[in-house]
Amino acid sequence: MTYQTAVAGQFETRRRPVEPAVAMRHMSTTSVSPLDRLGVRIVVARNKAVIEGGDPADHVFKVVSGALRMVRLLPDGRRHLSSFLMPDDFFGLADSDAYSQSVEAVSEATLMRYPRHRFEALLNSDASVSHRFLDVVCGQLAATQERLLVLGRMTATERLVTFLLGMADRKSRTAPEVELPMSRADIADYLGLTIETVSRGLTDLRSRRIIDLPTPNHIVFLKRQALEQISAGNA
Amino acid sequence: MTYQTAVAGQFETRRRPVEPAVAMRHMSTTSVSPLDRLGVRIVVARNKAVIEGGDPADHVFKVVSGALRMVRLLPDGRRHLSSFLMPDDFFGLADSDAYSQSVEAVSEATLMRYPRHRFEALLNSDASVSHRFLDVVCGQLAATQERLLVLGRMTATERLVTFLLGMADRKSRTAPEVELPMSRADIADYLGLTIETVSRGLTDLRSRRIIDLPTPNHIVFLKRQALEQISAGNA
DNA sequence: CGCGTGCTTGAACATTATCAAACAGTGTGG
DNA sequence: CCACACTGTTTGATAATGTTCAAGCACGCG
Secondary structure, three states: OHHHHHHHHHOOOOOOOOOHHHHHHHHHOOOOHHHHOOOEEEEEOOOOEEEOOOOEOOEEEEEEEOOEEEEEEOOOOOEEEEEEEOOOOEEOOOOOOEOOOEEEEOOOEEEEEEEHHHHHHHHHHOHHHHHHHHHHHHHHHHHHHHHHHHHHHOOHHHHHHHHHHHHHHHHOOOOOEEEOOOOHHHHHHHHOOOHHHHHHHHHHHHHOOOEEEEEOOEEEEOOHHHHHHHHHOOO | OHHHHHHHHHOOOOOOOOOHHHHHHHHHOOOOHHHHOOOEEEEEOOOOEEEOOOOEOOEEEEEEEOOEEEEEEOOOOOEEEEEEEOOOOEEOOOOOOEOOOEEEEOOOEEEEEEEHHHHHHHHHHOHHHHHHHHHHHHHHHHHHHHHHHHHHHOOHHHHHHHHHHHHHHHHOOOOOEEEOOOOHHHHHHHHOOOHHHHHHHHHHHHHOOOEEEEEOOEEEEOOHHHHHHHHHOOO
């Protein structure tokens, strides 16, 4: 897991790194390899939609590199992000008929795209594959239920801290910092807040010397334990 | 679906109806019958816990009759309900190691309980069963994502109306009324509100002649279309 | 250098929470 | 059978958290 970060570092002065670490990790993931033969690799530009809510749900996807957002809109324009999708995440599984939400690239992203009918056929033919995907979706369900608690019962600061730790944990369980690929607007719509409240929350955490903000998207954890406490919901 | 309501009506003067409609529906559900042989039937008294968060996740359950709540607590006592469980709902699937939340009976409930190791063995041996459960969990995931939007971006009134319509739809897609089995406290913790806000919201809807409240738990829809509009989020 | 975008900061406002009390329905014991 | 207590719901007054509206700032790019 830290491997990916380290290798990415070797390429950071190049213009467009080809993300070899991800590709290698992908190849070494043997448990879903029957699936790999069914898919094609696609690239999505920043802020472009991979799927639009309402489209027929013809494909299932896996993130290879980059970051994406699952977006839902209310008729009057209110926006909500169900999740951020990162390398190795699957999406498009939960919708059988039409997609219930859009998926857009936060940063340029590479995906594997699998035709749903072939995906379904694989599930029907191989119990170990469908059992594995049951685990994948169960994990997504548990994470989504966790988020329900965050949106339903946590304060702005608690939501923000939970989000920061969650993003950091995707790289490493003890990472001392995160680089956020998404804007304040995305964070706000993910946490059910406004961009102003997100900004104020970060400013407040910085003034309390709990985090540092060298740039708006680079968060350094100065007191991880304090963050863990806040995220755990100790009033 | 309306059948269950009608039959329940025949027994409503008796002390403890035996819920024959549910039992019959259960028998007619053939698609998961391989599972039925693995389980035992258990009864849970009102406000008693079936599982406690943190317990080893040894079983998977299906609701036969009654209503239950999935409960999560923050260290300082804040409470959140992930979902209400109604007849034919499965639970305990998403947690593989320890249960992440408690499940308690809102009203006396009858359940089927399946040992997880035998359940897993069935999933591994039969692709059609594991595919079917993938569909079940995908449906739960889609519903939970829908709830994220409700908690993240909807006002108190919108949450309440969405909840009322959702509960009514469990009986029938066009039911003109609902009998709520749960308390205001449960509704509040489900919607991320306080009991006072729930109560005020219902009072307000009644004063606008959109619903009627013959008793606190009996909601009659006077203007369904207005409710649908509010729930859809048309500001 | 100037414009555009996204982030931050400030002041007034709104919605919902909190605290407090009254009310209704149910079951119990006198 | 009624009085009482208990629980859950409603209603009211005040406070707090987060939103809205508005302006200023910083960085990147032409």
